[in-house]
Amino acid sequence: MVQETEFGTTIVGLVADGRVVLASDRRASAGGMVASKRADKVFPIGDRAALAFTGAVGDAQGLVRTLESEVRLYETRRNxxxxxxxxxxVTASTMRENPVRVQHVLGGVDADGPHLYTFDAAGGVLEQPYAADGSGGPTAYGVLENEYREDVSVEAARALAGRAVAAASERDLASGNGLAVATVDEKSVELDRYDDPAAVAS
Known part of the structure; x- marks a missing residue:
């Protein structure tokens, strides 16, 4: 029996050629109903990081606002x-101080290169070369485990992320309705949205 999770969606992240790729499906569920087919689940944090989330939308949006404020405050004070x-x-500390109904993957690029992090509910942090989460996460992980290589190019990583989300959407009722892909480098976050994961998965 497949255990149900309140975190219904699929998110993935990969480190690729000095950058980070984050992706998600675009379905938002409320119980057994599709509440939205155009949900945003990948958000920029500052100019060179992004967060992909699964869980309560309000909690995720609040976390994004908090992290964005922390980044801007840090940059203003320290130039x-x-x-x-x-x-x-900061993300882990925020989660410990104000528990949220969110699981997420955080990726970004700085002077030391690309970084990708996963978090547990208590705010524990792990740096990973690739990751997946949400109710479609186990299926997405299977695709990533089979295909990810450390020397993957950005375009190949975007395609792999698309295939992982597409595979999860085939098996997970809470995932589907397209794909959002963010490519993060040291200067910017580029976010693209597609109605069909095949647009980047081929």
Whole structure:
């Protein structure tokens, strides 16, 4: 029997050629109903990081606003960019102080290169080369485990992320309705949305 999770969606992240790729499906569920077919689940944090989430939308939006404020405040006070490990630490501290009904993957690029982090409910942090989460996460992980390589190019990573989300959408009722893909480098976050994961998965 497949165990149900309140975190119904699929998110993935990959480190690729000095950058980070984050992706998600675009379905938002409310119980057994599709509440939205155009939900955003990948958000920029500052100029060179992004967060993909699964869970309660309000909690995720609140977390994004908090992290965005922390990044901007840090940059204003120090006249320097916050490192991605520091952002991950702030994220973990925020989760411990104000528990949220969210699981997420955080990725970004700084002077030391690309970083990708996963978090547990207590705010524990792990840096990973690739990750998946949500109710479609186990299926997506199977695709990533089979195909991910450390020397993957950005275009190949975007295609792999698309295939992982598409595979999860085939098996997970809470995932589907397209694909959002963010490509993060040291200067910017580029976010693209597609009605069909095949647009980047081929």
């Amino acid at each position: 320097a960019a916050m490192s991605v490990p520091a952002l991950a630490s």
